Amino acid sequence: MKFFIQRLVKQLILFLTLAFFSACSNSESIPPAPTLSTEQRLELPPDMENGRRLFLTCAICHEDTEGAAHRIGPTLWNVYDHPAARHRDFTYSTAMKNSGIVWNGPMLNAYIAEPAKVVPGGRMVYKGEPDPANRRDLVAYLASLTED
Ligand code: HEC
DSSP states (O other): OHHHHHHHHHHHHHHHHHHHHHHHHHHTOOOOOOOSOHHHHHHSOOOHHHHHHHHHHHTTTOOOSTTOOOOSSOOOTTOTTSBTTOOTTSOOOHHHHTSOOBOOHHHHHHHHHOHHHHSTTOOOOOOOOOOHHHHHHHHHHHHTOSOO
């Protein structure tokens, strides 16, 4: 009986430890990749969590919070519906400065698909996101980076 209780207590401690650590890691966890097909996802509203997950590839070069400094790329806080190359304290390529782009949904979608095609001679080293549902989710995430 004593042995049984000892085992039970050990198991309980193990369980609580695991629960504690999984709760800790959950708070900063990366959302899981979507399981539905691209077509199915396009029928549904944008998936912000997936957008946040995809932004991790952009985050190597871009900040996404208010007041954050530029990195390899300019901060993307408030980028949505604003003209390209609007930060005076970031050194853009001449191509980006002369692009005349306004970063609305369709332009962001096109740029994320093929940066080199939308801004030929630009400096963003990113191969492009081929999945239209992923791009749609990323654009929704970018549109959310604003105080309004
Ligand atoms: C390897 C670094 C790198 C990665 C990864 C990257 N970018 Fe960029 N990004 C840049 C640089 C550098 C520029 C400036 C380009 C220029 O001046 O031609 C830029 C510019 C931009 C701009 C224009 C901003 C403005 O102020 O006009 C947008 C929008 C953008 N990136 C979105 C993204 C998104 C979304 C992703 C992820 C899917 C991404 N970038 C991934 C480096 C990167």
